[in-house]
Amino acid sequence: MQKNNRERRNLRRKIKILQKSAIERGLNGVLLQEYNFVCNYKHEAANKGSNKKLIVAIVTSFIVGVISLYFVNSILSTRCLLPSNYLVWEATRPLADCAYCGNVTKPIILRNISRREFVRYAYSSGPIIVKNAIRKWKATRKFSFKLFQQLYEKTAGSYESLDEGCQFLNFKTDLFTLQEVFSMSEARIRNEEGQKPWYVGWGNCHPDILANVRQYYDIPEFLPLDAEFPATENIFFGYEIGAVMHLDYIARLMWQGQVKGNKTWSLAPVPECDHVCQKFDFYVEPGDVVLLDTRIWYHATRIPKGQFSMTVQSEYG
Structure with a gap:
């Protein structure tokens, strides 16, 4: 049990180092820009259904790119690289009743x-x-x-x-x-x-x-x-x-x-x-x-x- 706890702490420390390095390299700004785009997305087309699909597709593809780039498939549950999994949450939540x-x-x-x-x-x-x-x-x-x-x-x-x-x-x-x-x-x-x-x-x-x-x-x-x-x-x-x-x-x-x-x-x-x-x-x-x-x-x-x-x-x- 103690060994598992040590391993988890070591993993989290490594993730924090990865997060800090990513932010210093500009990843945080990219994430926020993409996130801001999703928040401010305007429905310009008449077909609202297609726009919803586009939003989900954009966010999902972005997440896949980040995951692939930083090899975090096994560590997303720690919520370190993507704080609180905001982008994952956005991509997977059900559509809201407005x-x-x-x-x-x-x-x-x-x-x-x-x-x-x-x-x-x-x-x-x-x-x-x-x-x-x-x-x-x-x-x-x-x-x-x-x-x-x-x-x-x-x-x-x-x-x-x-x-x-x-x-x-x-x-x-x-x-x-x-x-x-x-x-x-x-x-x-x-x-x-x-x-x-x-x-x-x-x-x-x-x-x-x-x-x-x-x-x-x-x-x-x-x-x-x-x-x-x-x-x-x-x-x-x-x-x-x-x-x-x-x-x-x-x-x-x-x-x-x-x-x-x-x-x-x-x-x-x-x-x-x-x-x-x-x-x-x-x-x-x-x-x-x-x-x-x-x-x-x-x-x-x-x-x-x-x-x-x-x-x-x-x-x-």
């Missing part, structure tokens, strides 16, 4: 809503903003880069937990492990002038760290009592650049609590719904909770220049 996004041009805004009142919204595809929903969380006062840095540095096996199934997302940042994030210079941590902005996220699933940070927040109290929740949550933090446009490869609906800073979300329908649905942006503030079916809405985020954003994200269903 009713989910028709006439949706802005989020539903809710305030002071009870669990009983929220039932009517609970399992819609979103987007929904519940204003000031987490204002009582201790996390809004206590969470910081330093808190997480100290927790991970003093907890045995903390970084290994990310090698054993907890996902790390670097988005467009040149940091490829959480250990690299927590080893940045003080100037870069604070995003001082002349430093590269950074933004990352990860699954916070080390049991000791998870138990510690859960002292600072709770699952939003308006969510259904009978809902299923995963055993872990995700943390996202950083400056300016935010998350690239993507779909989430998750099992349930998503909620995200904006602990610190402001953030703009950009939403777009899946490509086959471009002819009936619209792209739009919305803005969230500290204390807000965003709810969205991120499996069928393409989404990206960006943070105002100079601001530090931190969020807690999880699922329910």
Whole structure:
């Protein structure tokens, strides 16, 4: 068992090196351009069915090319070279019923809503903003880069937990492990002038760290009592650049609590719904909770220049 774990860790380290090399050679830019093309595909022909087939064919052929080029047939399940298998997910997901996004041009805004009142919204595809929903969380006062840095540095096996199934997302940042994030210079941590902005996220699933940070927040109290929740949550933090446009490869609906800073979300329908649905942006503030079916809405985020954003994200269903 220990031997198998060592082999898996060694494989993941090799994949991270491959990912870093690929990005340095420009692969990341190519992936994002192709991905952006799919997100922004316009249905110019009258036959929408043929366009759907074209989208799938383009994405599928691109994936085959990447796989062939980088010999990753046996390692796609690690989600390292293609973060979260976004392109694979796009190519293999079923075509959407565009009713989910028709006439949706802005989020539903809710305030002071009870669990009983929220039932009517609970399992819609979103987007929904519940204003000031987490204002009582201790996390809004206590969470910081330093808190997480100290927790991970003093907890045995903390970084290994990310090698054993907890996902790390670097988005467009040149940091490829959480250990690299927590080893940045003080100037870069604070995003001082002349430093590269950074933004990352990860699954916070080390049991000791998870138990510690859960002292600072709770699952939003308006969510259904009978809902299923995963055993872990995700943390996202950083400056300016935010998350690239993507779909989430998750099992349930998503909620995200904006602990610190402001953030703009950009939403777009899946490509086959471009002819009936619209792209739009919305803005969230500290204390807000965003709810969205991120499996069928393409989404990206960006943070105002100079601001530090931190969020807690999880699922329910």
